[in-house]
Amino acid sequence: MTPSPHPTARHIINPRLDKLPDYPFERLRGLLDPLAPPPGLEPISLSLGEPQHPYPDFVGEILHDNRHLYGKYPPVAGTPDFRDAVTEWLNRRFDLPGGMIDPDRHIAPCAGTREALFRTAFLAVPPEKAGKQPVVLMPNPFYQCYAGAAIAAGAEPVFVNALAENHFLPDFAGLDPAILARTALVYFCTPGNPQGAVADLAYLENLVALSRQYDFTLVVDECYAEIYDGDPPPGTLQTCTGNGELSGILVFHSLSKRSNVAGLRSGFVAGDADLIKLFRNLSEYGGNPSPLPVYAAATALWRDEAHVVANRALYVEKFDLAERILSNRFGFYRPKGGFFLWLDVGDGVAATKKLWRQGAVRVLPGSYLSADDPRGGNSGDPYIRVAMVFEHAVMADALTRMSEIL
Numbered sequence: 001m002t003p004s005p006h007p008t009a010r011h012i013i014n015p016r017l018d019k020l021p022d023y024p025f026e027r028l029r030g031l032l033d034p035l036a037p038p039p040g041l042e043p044i045s046l047s048l049g050e051p052q053h054p055y056p057d058f059v060g061e062i063l064h065d066n067r068h069l070y071g072k073y074p075p076v077a078g079t080p081d082f083r084d085a086v087t088e089w090l091n092r093r094f095d096l097p098g099g100m101i102d103p104d105r106h107i108a109p110c111a112g113t114r115e116a117l118f119r120t121a122f123l124a125v126p127p128e129k130a131g132k133q134p135v136v137l138m139p140n141p142f143y144q145c146y147a148g149a150a151i152a153a154g155a156e157p158v159f160v161n162a163l164a165e166n167h168f169l170p171d172f173a174g175l176d177p178a179i180l181a182r183t184a185l186v187y188f189c190t191p192g193n194p195q196g197a198v199a200d201l202a203y204l205e206n207l208v209a210l211s212r213q214y215d216f217t218l219v220v221d222e223c224y225a226e227i228y229d230g231d232p233p234p235g236t237l238q239t240c241t242g243n244g245e246l247s248g249i250l251v252f253h254s255l256s257k258r259s260n261v262a263g264l265r266s267g268f269v270a271g272d273a274d275l276i277k278l279f280r281n282l283s284e285y286g287g288n289p290s291p292l293p294v295y296a297a298a299t300a301l302w303r304d305e306a307h308v309v310a311n312r313a314l315y316v317e318k319f320d321l322a323e324r325i326l327s328n329r330f331g332f333y334r335p336k337g338g339f340f341l342w343l344d345v346g347d348g349v350a351a352t353k354k355l356w357r358q359g360a361v362r363v364l365p366g367s368y369l370s371a372d373d374p375r376g377g378n379s380g381d382p383y384i385r386v387a388m389v390f391e392h393a394v395m396a397d398a399l400t401r402m403s404e405i406l
């Protein structure tokens with residue numbers, strides 16, 4: 001990611017937004033659109049993390065059965081049934097002590113987690129921290145929303161490398177204490193996008209302790225928590241033993257990846273009651289709650305595990321396939337979670353162009369997801385990100401093309 005002042009942005013009134021670089025997919029279009037893929041090969045786009053597996057039929061049925069509710073403004077707090085379903089799911093999935101999560105105080109729905117993650121910066125970033133401009137920490141590489149939110153909220157984004165040598169987990173505690181003192185908010189993601197690293201409970205406990213020591217809001221994006229290979233990834237709420245322990249913590253979960261309904265736009269945030277109250281209040285002013293039929297479908301999805309188990313098995317089969325085709329090459333490893341391959345191809349931009357020009361396969365250069373190092377270079381330079389989202393046969397075709405071309 002190269003923050004380049006936007007040349008056409010002179011009319012923008014808020015000068016902070018000049019610091020927002022073009023979004024990676026816009027940059028990818030700029031890179032690949034001038035190049036023609038080979039004629040006769042069906043293009044396969046593995047750049048976007050948009051799940052292509054089917055979602056349960058009952059989603060359509062519930063939306064249809066509840067269509068009379070499209071005429072109503074939906075409540076920002078969701079329906080009681082939605083909050084109950086989500087609370088039951090959290091308790092089941094993370095084995096939380098009963099009663100720790102109060103559905104009325106600790107849960108807020110969101111219309112997809114992206115906007116909610118973005119909005120959180122506006123409730124967590126004060127004008128100053130330790131007498132200076134606040135800092136928002138995030139891993140590097142990172143989900144782009146975090147950096148956009150930090151910049152839009154007036155904070156300085158600080159990117160903390162998550163490299164192979166630290167198992168793709170950022171060492172937040174190792175930062176200069178002066179930076180930590182200015183930190184108002186930390187975005188962390190487990191399982192991580194793009195590398196699929198999973199933080200263990202000890203890592204999460206240390207991060208929670210750091211948030212208390214330096215008094216920052218800890219946001220943990222757990223939207224890939226249900227896509228894993230092996231043991232279920234732990235969740236940050238597992239570090240909390242009672243209501244008081246939730247203070248300063250927000251976790252985000254989404255149906256987009258769990259249930260393959262990215263277009264339904266439904267997720268939720270759970271955690272600190274005061275922050276949830278503020279979050280809901282901000283929603284009242286400028287949020288866009290999901291329609292009531294969507295809450296009904298989402299409620300049923302959180303209560304159903306069968307489709308999630310089947311979905312996970314499809315990803316595991318595809319990682320078996322990738323291992324057969326790519327193992328011992330490009331630094332291949334099986335990610336513990338999520339559905340991306342993060343391949344070390346030497347020069348990610350050159351490989352992306354080559355794959356498109358010679359194989360009609362679209363991937364994303366790792367550097368488009370990583371911030372430039374202030375000392376030069378970009379830790380994402382050697383990598384490409386490959387979204388394993390299509391069905392088995394399409395992925396087999398794409399991975400074979402990739403293996404032959406690279």
Ligand SMILES: Cc1ncc(COP(=O)(O)O)c(C=O)c1O
Nearest residue numbers: 049112113114143193254256267
């Ligand atoms: C790490 C991460 N967080 C959050 C999201 C947002 O998902 P949604 O807004 O669909 O819930 C995505 C989507 O790609 C993601 O990769």
